[in-house]
Amino acid sequence: MNHELGLSNLRIGQGVYIGPDVLLDLAGPLLIGDRSTISARCVLLTHHDPGASQGNSLAQHFPPSAGGCEVGMDCWIGAGAILLEGAELGAQSVVGAGALVRSKLPGGFVYAGSPARAIRRVGAKQVREP
Structure with missing residues (x-):
């Protein structure tokens, strides 16, 4: 945990795993909604900074920011998935193992890939290739 500011930026709902x-x-606000599951080795980033405090010249082009990250209620984040600063998952979202989430994604979908894209609705029958 990056807890230089303590736990004041963390909000965890009921029944979260x-x-x-x-x-x-x-470093920025992190919200995890009720009954959501964050599987092993996931990364939830609330900020980005190329090293401004160390004088890294890239900070001129990529200034530090702390925009937060949000996981809605009843979500499931698969193993090794990464949610970047600014990521927001709507309720009942599923993020596949190893996926990269970098934006706001509506709830009720299964997302996979890098960057994560909707591959089907939650509850829709999955089509398997022969």
């Missing part, structure tokens, strides 16, 4: 080796970056 956070698996082993999960990185919670608390």
